[in-house]
């Protein structure tokens with residue numbers, strides 16, 4: 001089967017993609033660095049804004065930099081959302097700021113896979129798709145947000161309104177290291193556990209102090225074993241703080257933060273109820289007050305029926321552009337795919353290039369897979385525009 005020539009020619013641009021990715025990755029856009037996010041958005045605006053006919057909007061996000069939405073043919077009956085974030089976990093003061101080639105294929109740098117490489121895949125796919133013969137039949141939005149790594153709190157409203165503008169979404173988070181794409185993701189949340197006891201001199205007999213550190217520790221040890229009794233659940237104690245400089249005092253305060261993950265929406269309420277019961281038990285046992293605050297910010301991304309159908313078409317397109325066969329896997333990490341699913345917009349996630357060691361100074365992307373995955377996305381859009389794939 002012959003590919004439309006703009007799609008077939010994408011791999012010729014691999015060197016150009018590598019150079020642009022270095023430029024983007026070396027613009028620091030840590031989630032907390034608003035000036036850097038503004039610079040990164042300007043760089044994206046420059047490239048995406050060159051797509052003929054595209055309109056570009058900057059959309060305010062509470063507490064952070066604006067998001068960018070690039071749109072074409074808003075009136076089209078069939079519309080697709082392409083989603084990606086331009087923030088990274090590497091802040092302005094992080095030592096990891098520069099790119100280096102590990103070999104001819106692999107580029108190491110901040111956000112090269114997660115997910116500036118994904119944004120580049122999206123850009124290249126749209127550029128090629130717009131030159132295919134049926135492009136006028138469908139419309140699209142590229143929605144680029146500045147706060148995914150911190151939970152998309154400021155941009156969440158853009159995902160909630162997404163189903164009014166599109167019938168399906170493609171999320172360009174990196175593919176797994178073996179090329180697999182994402183079938184479903186766990187939902188994520190956090191809890192702050194705060195224990196208040198009673199201070200007393202450590203040597204007082206009998207000691208009427210109530211040790212907040214011991215109360216909290218008891219809670220954390222049991223809480224971290226909850227996954228053994230509830231399948232699909234993950235609990236991580238992320239940090240702990242308590243007591244004061246004087247060790248001859250029974251400490252009256254301790255606090256810790258926990259990361260929570262669930263596979264299914266139905267696991268959320270029982271997990272939180274289990275923790276509440278546990279906090280009450282510990283409070284009674286130690287004579288302390290253990291309070292829990294927090295909850296889930298991203299619900300799990302569970303697989304929807306339309307996604308099954310579209311994934312089959314995605315795999316056919318992959319075979320036709322020569323992407324080695326991959327499968328569809330569950331992952332513990334959340335993304336904006338979770339928010340899209342919660343809003344009711346079916347989506348495929350993990351469609352970006354292959355990379356690994358995300359969120360570390362060892363992060364790398366396999367640069368040739370940018371053109372390859374862009375070919376796949378462009379061919380998929382072409383078939384959708386040609387009426388060979390339906391979203392009904």
Ligand SMILES: [Zn+2]
Pocket residue numbers: 085114115148173174
């Ligand atoms: Zn990401």
